[in-house]
Amino acid sequence: MRSVLLDSRGQVVIKELPEPTLRGGDLLVDMRACGVCGSDLEKIRGGYTAAPPVLGHEAVGVVREVGKGVEAIQEGDRVFPHHHVPCYACAYCRAGSETMCSDYRRRNLEPGGFSETFRVPAWNVEKGGVFPLPPPLSFEEGTFIEPLACCIRALDRFRVPEGGTMLVSGAGPMGLLTLQLLPFYGAGSVLVSEVSPYRSRHAKRLGARTVDPRGGELGKVVREESEGRGVDLAVVASSSPQALLQALDNTRDGGTVGLLGIPEVGASLPEMSRLLTRELSLISSNAATERETRRAVEMLAEGAIEVASLVTHRVGLSEITKGLALAEKAEALKVVVTP
Ligand SMILES: [Zn+2]
Ligand SMILES: [Zn+2]
Structure with missing residues (x-):
């Protein structure tokens, strides 16, 4: 069987x-579809070292x-198997930091999701990490379960203020999923900051006001939307260090900046005192557990989140290099790999 791997030279x-x-x-499991994630691209670049690649x-x-x-799962079942599953018993798990559990990253699909066939370890099966795909969900839609679960965990952690003004930085797949989730959290107006006109169009289609952060317009538009204060919550769904700095600048005093995108390795905050003087909360969110995954499956099955239009490219396993290059492009959203 064919599988896409990183060799010893990366x-x-x-x-x-x-x-x-x-x-x-x-x-x-015989793979039918597997989405390309920003974290796959980070692993290939060699920067994201939270797990073996x-x-x-x-x-x-x-x-x-x-x-x-x-017993719970049978041959022929259509499934989404979560690749990482925590123990749900250790001090981290009990404190709600399940994705920091030492068992969480130890288990994974073998040899990985971009394979014609992969093994799901017994640990993941026993701990409830394998979800049947409800009948209305296509395989392609099912590839959004994991990214949507990550966005759900993020918004739970960021504590979306009821009726609050929001900024979503980045209209890639994660930003567009976040944008669609925000109404379920009672968010008020949502502004999307995005440099790519292509991605901005998708955000507009999903009902957001968009702004290109490069022209100096962002601050003006944020102030218009927030009675001059800055947004209550800014969600950074981008790896750009600029996006995080702009989010800090455009969040109101006492507000929250939520970090969902993986910042480029080496990026640092130039001025930290303003976190305290402006009482800004900086909250990050990493991956997801079965709790959020269950909700993601339900929301997708109910059609609450529209994902079909986010798939912009489909490639076979043999064209993986092309697929990975496409996923880097500003004129792409989700790239789905099929066997
Ligand atoms: Zn992912
Ligand atoms: Zn644990």
Whole structure:
């Protein structure tokens, strides 16, 4: 079977591998679709080191084989298997920092989501990390379960103020999912800051007022929308250090900046005293648990979040290099890889 891996030099290669060995409690899943995530691109660049570089985690497919002892899931089931699952028992998990659990990143799809077939470890299966895809959801829509769950966890952590003014920095897939989630949290007006006209058009279509942050307009528009104060909550769904600085500048005194995009490695805050003098809260959110994943599956199945139009490119496994290059482009949103 073919699988996309990072070799020892950090190059993306398509390899012919033996199928993973199924052990008790595991699942073998035939991949039907897997989204390209910004974190995959970060892993390829070598900057994102929170986990060993396994590529592909927004994967859905059909269960080909179930290991001994698996009862809740059967052969032929359409599933989304969460790649990382916490223990739900340690001090981190009990404190609500489940994605910081030492078990969380230890388990992963083997050899990764960009594979014709992959193994889901027994741990992930036992802890409830495998979700059946409800009938109305296509495989392609199912690839949004994991990114949507990450956005849900982020908005839970950022505590969206009822009726508050919002800024979403970045209208890539995560920004556009966040934009669609905000009404469910009771958010008031939402402004989207985005440099790409292509991505801005998508944000506009989803009902947001958009502004290009490069022309000096952003501050003016934010003040218009917020009676001169700045937004109550700015969600940074971009890896650009500029986006984070602009979010800090355009959030009201006492407001919150939520960090959802992975900042470029090496980016730092030039002036930290203003965090305190302006009583700004900076909250980050990393990945998601089964709690948010369940809600993501439900919301997608109900059609509450529109994802079909966010898929701009589809590539086969053999065209992965092209797919990864497309995912870097400002004229793309979600790139979905199929076998
Ligand atoms: Zn992802
Ligand atoms: Zn734990």
